[in-house]
Amino acid sequence: MLDACGLKSLDDLYSHLPAEALFPRSLDIPAGKSEYEISDYFKQQAAKNANGYASFLGAGVYAHYRPVLCDVVVSRGEFLTSYTPYQAEIAQGTLTTIFEFQTMVCQLTGMEVANASMYDGSTAVPEAAMMAARVTGRHKFLVASNLHPEYREVLDTAARNAQLHVEPFGYDSKTGTIDIAGLESKLDKDIACVILQSPNFFGIVENIKQASELAHKHGALLVVVFSEAVSLGLVEPPRDADIVVGELQSFAISPSYGGPFAGIIATKEKYMRQIPGRLVGETKDADGNRAFCLTLSTREQHIRREKATSNICTNQALIALMATVFMSVYGKQGLRELAEQNLAKAHYLAKGLDLPFSGPFFNEFVARPKGRTPEEANAALLEKKIIGGLPLGRFFPELKDSLLLCATEMSKRADIDAVKEVLL
Amino acid sequence: MPKTLGKIRPHLTQNESLLFELSHPGKTGYQLPELDVPAVDAAEALGGENVRTEIEHFPEVSEVEVIRHFTRLSTWNYGIDLGLFPLGSCTMKYNPRINEAVARIEGLAWAHPYQPESLSQGAMEIAAVLEQYLGEIFGMDAVTLQPAAGAHGEYTGIMLVRAYLESQGNPRKKVLVPDSAHGTNPATAIIAGYEVATLKSNEQGMIDPAVLEAAVDDTVAAMMITNPNTVGVFEENIVKIAGILHAKGAQVYMDGANLNALVGVARPGDFGIDVLHSNLHKTFSTPHGGGGPGAGAVGVKSHLEPFLPTPRLRQANGQWTWDYNCPQSIGRVRAYYGNFGVLVRALAYIMAHGGPGLRNATLDALLNANYLRAKLAPYFQIAYNAPSMHECVFEDTRQESKGVRTGDIAKRLIDYGFHPYTVSFPMIVHGALMIEPTETESKQELDAFCESLIAIANEIDTDPEMVKHAPYMTRTSRVDEVTAARKPIVRWKP
Structure with missing residues (x-):
């Protein structure tokens, strides 16, 4: 192979690099370990964590x-070792499951459009807020103080850098639900959206209808967040919200010390072109058969660059697939x-x-x-x-x-x- | 059509409906244990208005239908397990299965992020060791594992730059991005609150120090550099470039998407980079899974360390602990501590290779790319003459004269049993074919790939129309993406 390249040694492969850029020593990382040793190392680490509690x-x-089927399906190499489905003709498996995922997320949340998934629930919150800012042209967010505190921190980080303003509103110390009067007093024409969680961080179901009426009266959108997806099996979905974001960890995704998980974002059809991340759409192939492909990519960074709706490139396809299998089994x-x-x-x-x-x-x-x-x-x-x-x-x-x-x-x-x- | 083409022969695949179309009322595929506590009336507990009647049109299928459904769909996919996946800048290397196994060990997979630190020492140790190894590989002083993906790492990195410059008195206004950069770079700079100024590459596809010199002033916060860049070429003036930026008080950000070309050979921290992200799902072999999950570790020089996301991992009295008292931190970028399950896999990969093995993998990746370049150069126009690192980029000028473009060649390559290369990126190349084989591939697989591309080059000479309508061997013929975008149908409806 070196001959074909016209090179004498492997070192010639990088000899054109400037000398001052070359790494003069070996990496200080122990020599390679066998499969058994690696397995043993991680078992020893796992033994230091909680076990049997x-x-x-x-x-x-x-x-x-x-359910066992979830791991069986995601362990198939055709799903596990495939890439973002840019080449639709040889990615119909992934594309079809994402289309099913988007549909089930809509059915669960009472929304009309959902994307192919987000990194997780926490990072989906600022994406929803930015989306609301784009839709309304406003730059202030009202956030319930009984939103998951770490989601709030992620929102604060994002807002600070984008020069957007986050204003908290309180909760009722008797019911644990949002303080409706407090919310009303803070609503004005600068508010892009009201963000609240249901069930909220205290596990309590919020009155979405009331919050939505208030937000809409002031021209703001309502963003509803959930972190416990199983609740949607029983609790009335937030149909009056404009954007729903949440975390699907409950759907067969191991806690795994906090990740990887899969977030969702779902909205009304009229806001479809403002949604961040990947979207799969239905179409036909040249023979007229039903087929699926990534679509509306003119929203995205690889086409729009600095004008994109988000910088998101990855979704959580494999984790979303796990959740899709879970939803199918149940x-x-x-x-x-x-x-x-x-x-x-x-x-x-x-x-x-x-x-x-x-x-x-x-x-x-x-x-x-x-x-x-x-x-x-x-x-x-x-x-x-x-x-x-x-x-x-x-x-x-x-x-x-x-x-x-x-x-x-x-x-x-x-x-x-x-x-x-x-x-x- | 011949029955065998390249390395494939058509075989039966099953048709399969959508779950919603398979669904029949009353079918189930789940089992739950008998409830061992008294049942609760939902309307009483939650209030009648808070209880939904049903999940309209949600699937109702049996267990066998579920496994067959997803197994049938899986056979419609191509993955690394089936063969070469030469997507440039995506580093589609083999995903060792030991990594999957260790990530599923119960004490790791079932660790709750809020369980006591005394019962999380193993998980924290794994994160700490990975931080240390990545720091060594990057040549950086500190590492955060919190970002969930590459673009998320970029975003974290640029926020770190902003926080640092703010602490120096002025966050500045602009981020410089070369015209060859990944689309995530300019998109990231914008959401981090900066303006983007695009820098034109020179005729070698590299950053021109003179052009840079003219563009840098005290409004520039940072430059985002991919090295090797997206044409697979090492920025030969990188040290000088970093010097120009540093002289004007600007930071140097490196997009580490192409780090697979450098591990053990050159370290970003040694050639002037202040902050970089690395896609652990590329260089460190964690599976792409059809588009995620990834992880975007970020490494920094010591002057940026105080600004890293909270919490930070520390050791005190032999115990690992999360430190939330980081007053200069940019804050959190993600709940909990990052995509821990992905981190486990990345560490397993690094341990399996060890220091010398990682360097060998780099050399194999460089060799494979240069071998492809040498074999294909007689048939396709190389985009730039500069030496290739881990990927080689051609343009479709010779084929365009026959009316065939890079996208058509890609589709025809599918007929030969290979996943296409990256199509039409970077945009500075005319009709790019961007090919990254990675170290995974044998000479045999590379030769089969070259033979296929050469056969296609010959087909373009004799029958360009045929190539323009490929693929023919797939169960799905060319997909109409234009209609999908014009009349978007993004969910099933009854």
């Missing part, structure tokens, strides 16, 4: 059973039954506990341990091999006496009873 953590990342009936089990487990856990908020909750809620701090309660639970809830003081100083607890279909009654015993 029951967990009642939610807060944006949920423990749901992952289907219409299964997703509802799954949601009902989550509701039942969480309400069983909550019964009798000291709950500071009265709003209706789905599978997580805020509770005050009796006679102990949240940290003390969690320490007591750890001794029973249970990871308790998230102490809220870290994000909400006013709730430093409270935990955010989550129960799912995987929470066993005996573990739930053990938690109640410590919190009561």
Whole structure:
């Protein structure tokens, strides 16, 4: 091969690089390891993490059973080792699944158009906000303070750099839902959108209709965020929203210490050309057969460059596929039954506990341990091999006496009873 | 049509409807355990107005239908597991399956981001070791693993530049981008609040120091450079270029999409780069999965470290901990700590190769690209004479005289059993064929690829019309993308 290239040695391949750019030594990384050694290393690291604990953590990342078929499908090399489907003729598998994904996201959320997925729920929030700014020509966002705090931080980072203004509005300390009067007082003609989460960070279902009427009265869009996708099996979707963004981690995506996950963005048809990221559309091939391809790419960076709707290039195709298989396995009936089990487990856990908020909750809620701090309660639970809830003081100083607890279909009654015993 | 062409022979594939068309009321494919707590009335618990009646038209299919559906669809795809995938700038290398296996180990896959740090030490150690190895490979002082993808890493990098310059008193106004850059570069600069000024490449496809010198003033915050650039050429004046920018107080950002050409051979940190991102799904072999997930680690020199996204990984008394007290940080760019599952795979790749192995992989990638260039140069017009690194770029001028363009050649290549190269990018090349074989490929696979492209070059001489309507061997013939964009149908409707 060197002969064909007219070269004498491998070193000739880079001999044209300026001498001062060449790396004079070897990389300080241990010599290559065998498959067994690598497997062993990661098993040893995994052993230092929580193993064999029951967990009642939610807060944006949920423990749901992952049907075996999900990994079977995404492990197929034809899906795993393919690229963004630019060459439609040999990517119909990926394109068809994305079209199904977009459709199911619309069905779940009550929206008309959804894209091929976003990095995750948190990064989808600023994308929705920027989209609202493009649609309305306004530059201020009103954000509910019971939005996932890390989503809020991601929005703040993005807004600061784009010279956009984020203004928080509070929550009702009795119900845990957004403070409607507070929202109304802050709405004016500069607001591009109102951003709220439902179920919100406290697990409570918000009144979307009311928020939407208020936002629309002032010419602002309503952006509704969700982090627990299973809720959509049972809870009325945010049909009155203009943009819905959320996190699909609940749909067969392992918690994996926080990622990779898959976010969604969905909207009304009239805003389709303002949506960021990849979109798959239906068309025909030269023989008249149904076919799919990436479409409306004139919105995107590789065509529009500095005029693009977003700099997003990657979506989360494989993770979105995992979620698509999950939605197919559970289907219409299964997703509802799954949601009902989550509701039942969480309400069983909550019964009798000291709950500071009265709003209706789905599978997580805020509770005050009796006679102990949240940290003390969690320490007591750890001794029973249970990871308790998230102490809220870290994000909400006013709730430093409270935990955010989550129960799912995987929470066993005996573990739930053990938690109640410590919190009561 | 002959039954065999290149390395393929047609075989049966199954037709398959959409899930919604397969659906029948009452069919199910799931099992849930018996509920071991009392059932709850949803309307009572949530309020009747908050309970949906049903998910309209959501699929209802059996387990067998699900597996057959997705298996049939998978056979309509091409992947690296089937053969060479020479997409330039995409680094489609083999995805070792050990990486998939270790990412699924229960203690890693089921780690919750909010579980106590004392029960997350393994995950944190993995992240710390990867930060250290990437720092060594980049020649950088600090690394963040938080960005979720390459473009997200770019965005993080430019925000770091802004925060640093702000701390120096003036964030400045402009970002310079060469006309050969990936589209994400200018799009990123804009969303990070900068204006974009495009810099024209010289006749070698490189940045011209004289042109740069004239363009840099104290309004320039940074230049975004891809090195090797998108024509696969190492910017021979890179040290000088960095010097020009630094002399005017501007930062040098490197798009690390093409880092596969450099690992173990040259380090961005040693040739003047202040900040770069690396696509772990390219250079470090994590699977592309049909378009994601990726990860976009960002490396910086020490003067940018205080601005890295929060939280930062630290060690105290032998324990790893997340440090949220980073007052100069740009803030968070993503919830939690990044695409951890992707990071696990990238670390497994680095460990499997080790330092010497990584360098060998680089040399093989360079050799493969130069071999393709040498074999194809008699048939296709090389875009620039400068030596190629990990990819080679041709233009379609010779074929255009017969009315055949790069996009047509790409479609015909599919008939021969290969995924096409990157088509029509970079835009500074007339009808680009941008070919990146990676180190994965054997001489045999490369020869088969060259023979196919040469056969197509001959077909263009004798029967250009035939080539213009390819592909013929695929189950789907040429897809009408124009109609898709004109009348967008982006969801199934009953």
